[in-house]
Amino acid sequence: MDDVSFDVAEGEIVGLLGPNGAGKSTTVKILAGVLYPTSGDARILGLDPFKRRIDNARNIGVLFGQRSHLLWDLPPIDAYALLRKVYGLSQADYEARLRELSDLLGLDELMRQSVRTLSLGQRMRCELAAAFLHRPRVVYLDEPTIGLDIEGKHAIREFIRSISQEHQTAIILTTHDLSDIQELCERVVVLNEGALIYDGSLEHLLNRHASSRSIQAELADGSANATRARLAERWPSAAIAVEGTRLRVSGIGAAEDIVSAVSLIMETARLRSITVLDPPIEDVILSVYQHGVE
Amino acid sequence: MRRLATLTAVAWSYVKVSLALRFGFFMSLGITLLNTWILVNLWGAIRQNSDATQAAFTAGELATYIAVAQVVSLARMSHANRQLFYKAMGSVDSGEIAMDLVRPIDNQVLRYAQWLGVFAVDTLMVALPTWLVFRLTGVIGDPHSGVQALLFVLSVALGWLVAAGFHYLMAALTIVVTQSPGINMFRVAVQELLSGGLVPLTLLPAWLGALALVFPFHAMVSSPTLIYIGRLEGLDALAALGVQAAWGVGLIVAGRILWLRLVRRVLVQGG
Numbered sequence: 085m086d087d088v089s090f091d092v093a094e095g096e097i098v099g100l101l102g103p104n105g106a107g108k109s110t111t112v113k114i115l116a117g118v119l120y121p122t123s124g125d126a127r128i129l130g131l132d133p134f135k136r137r138i139d140n141a142r143n144i145g146v147l148f149g150q151r152s153h154l155l156w157d158l159p160p161i162d163a164y165a166l167l168r169k170v171y172g173l174s175q176a177d178y179e180a181r182l183r184e185l186s187d188l189l190g191l192d193e194l195m196r197q198s199v200r201t202l203s204l205g206q207r208m209r210c211e212l213a214a215a216f217l218h219r220p221r222v223v224y225l226d227e228p229t230i231g232l233d234i235e236g237k238h239a240i241r242e243f244i245r246s247i248s249q250e251h252q253t254a255i256i257l258t259t260h261d262l263s264d265i266q267e268l269c270e271r272v273v274v275l276n277e278g279a280l281i282y283d284g285s286l287e288h289l290l291n292r293h294a295s296s297r298s299i300q301a302e303l304a305d306g307s308a309n310a311t312r313a314r315l316a317e318r319w320p321s322a323a324i325a326v327e328g329t330r331l332r333v334s335g336i337g338a339a340e341d342i343v344s345a346v347s348l349i350m351e352t353a354r355l356r357s358i359t360v361l362d363p364p365i366e367d368v369i370l371s372v373y374q375h376g377v378e
Numbered sequence: 379m380r381r382l383a384t385l386t387a388v389a390w391s392y393v394k395v396s397l398a399l400r401f402g403f404f405m406s407l408g409i410t411l412l413n414t415w416i417l418v419n420l421w422g423a424i425r426q427n428s429d430a431t432q433a434a435f436t437a438g439e440l441a442t443y444i445a446v447a448q449v450v451s452l453a454r455m456s457h458a459n460r461q462l463f464y465k466a467m468g469s470v471d472s473g474e475i476a477m478d479l480v481r482p483i484d485n486q487v488l489r490y491a492q493w494l495g496v497f498a499v500d501t502l503m504v505a506l507p508t509w510l511v512f513r514l515t516g517v518i519g520d521p522h523s524g525v526q527a528l529l530f531v532l533s534v535a536l537g538w539l540v541a542a543g544f545h546y547l548m549a550a551l552t553i554v555v556t557q558s559p560g561i562n563m564f565r566v567a568v569q570e571l572l573s574g575g576l577v578p579l580t581l582l583p584a585w586l587g588a589l590a591l592v593f594p595f596h597a598m599v600s601s602p603t604l605i606y607i608g609r610l611e612g613l614d615a616l617a618a619l620g621v622q623a624a625w626g627v628g629l630i631v632a633g634r635i636l637w638l639r640l641v642r643r644v645l646v647q648g649g
Binding site: 113116117118119120134137138139141142144146148150151152153155157158162163165166168169170171172198 | 643
């Protein structure tokens with residue numbers, strides 16, 4: 085890691101992004117008290133996570149996609165009962181939290197089945213309950229939706245959003261699935277080769293790549309060619325394609341030009357519909373990995 | 379108080395985990411019975427042809443020693459216990475140690491509690507049935523008195539403490555020596571021989587017998603077994619318990635120091 089520094093506020097969901105080997109997991113492990121930094125300083129709710137490991141562990145929840153809170157040969161409820169003791173929860177607190185998590189994650193039928201009989205998606209829901217059982221104030225989620233189907237991903241994203249809002253839990257989300265980031269995070273921290281290369285809003289990052297935005301319009305018959313000609317005259321380097329009644333324009337440039345282009349299309353053509361498309365987030369993030377953020 | 383509640387909860391969880399491995403227990407029991415039967419007969423044959431062995435032990439004493447040593451020894455190394463031990467040793471290699479470190483529990487307390495749970499179940503499911511089979515078939519005699527039996531039970535408990543301490547040291551060492559199978563092979567070879575589990579230490583060559591007393595292994599098996607057959611009685615037995623307790627406490631301290639020194643060097647690769 086090289087001079088990585090960032091803060092996370094209560095209730096914030098921050099996406100931690102970077103290619104393989106960028107230092108995402110290392111960062112999370114340092115913050116969780118698993119790894120000892122050779123230099124530098126981390127503070128979680130005022131505590132040094134390594135030197136005050138046990139105190140820090142009471143405040144945090146962790147989900148590492150490849151590791152498990154559960155006991156493989158026993159039902160999840162046995163692991164939860166153990167965690168109750170480990171975190172010193174009262175019986176009443178434990179039951180209330182388990183009920184809340186069970187309702188949010190649909191665990192009623194799963195909690196009493198042996199872990200080895202659960203599907204990946206079911207097990208991940210049970211793992212999330214274990215990570216949030218003691219109502220941690222900070223949670224690190226490393227690839228929480230890895231390997232899940234669409235329904236499973238949706239359920240877990242809904243849960244993360246809901247529990248963060250409800251309890252003002254700060255969440256750091258590490259993932260390669262950029263849909264997780266788009267749906268959950270307003271802010272992203274991007275690492276590459278151990279260094280922080282971007283820390284800011286996802287929207288800002290997308291705006292920086294506004295030149296990659298495109299316009300897609302569905303036109304009434306007869307107006308496509310005239311519209312194409314006017315666009316080409318104004319933006320000679322733009323890529324303009326007409327397929328039947330569909331017009332596609334890309335490479336226009338800055339956000340102001342996009343607005344101008346939309347106005348021009350609306351003046352020239354008889355429109356059925358028009359849409360401005362953001363570049364795919366994968367392309368934006370790949371560009372950030374490769375070229376950084378100016 | 380809270381630490382005790384946590385320790386009990388962890389131990390109880392591992393009682394449940396151990397009980398879930400029913401097939402493993404049947405295998406453990408079967409292997410223990412077979413091993414014990416083979417060793418008792420092997421040593422019976424050796425004794426018949428060895429003046430030194432005849433001078434050292436009566437036939438009944440030797441059979442009882444060998445069988446009780448197997449009961450005591452294997453109570454700590456059943457299928458479930460082995461799995462737990464390998465898991466502890468492999469946790470650095472596999473990265474599972476990360477999950478131990480994100481919980482608000484002392485690593486040493488966690489490991490001892492896990493082993494305590496497994497040990498309790500092993501004792502009930504493997505050691506006691508093995509003892510019962512060989513007791514009912516007349517291979518094993520009884521301790522000489524109720525006091526001796528009580529001292530034996532105390533000695534087994536302290537032997538477990540020593541074994542847990544040694545296992546913890548070995549597991550902690552895997553932080554720097556990442557080849558846990560190599561450490562385990564060393565442990566098996568040394569521990570089996572020098573604990574008195576396979577052969578009474580007095581029958582080893584003199585230098586090896588003396589060497590065995592320098593290490594903690596004799597406190598795991600030899601001490602309780604010698605108390606059972608009455609070779610250690612009265613003050614001698616109490617002294618043996620004292621030595622076991624000293625090793626138990628010493629290994630707890632050594633384990634703690636080693637862990638605190640090495641934990642900064644833990645590397646958990648991958649996600």
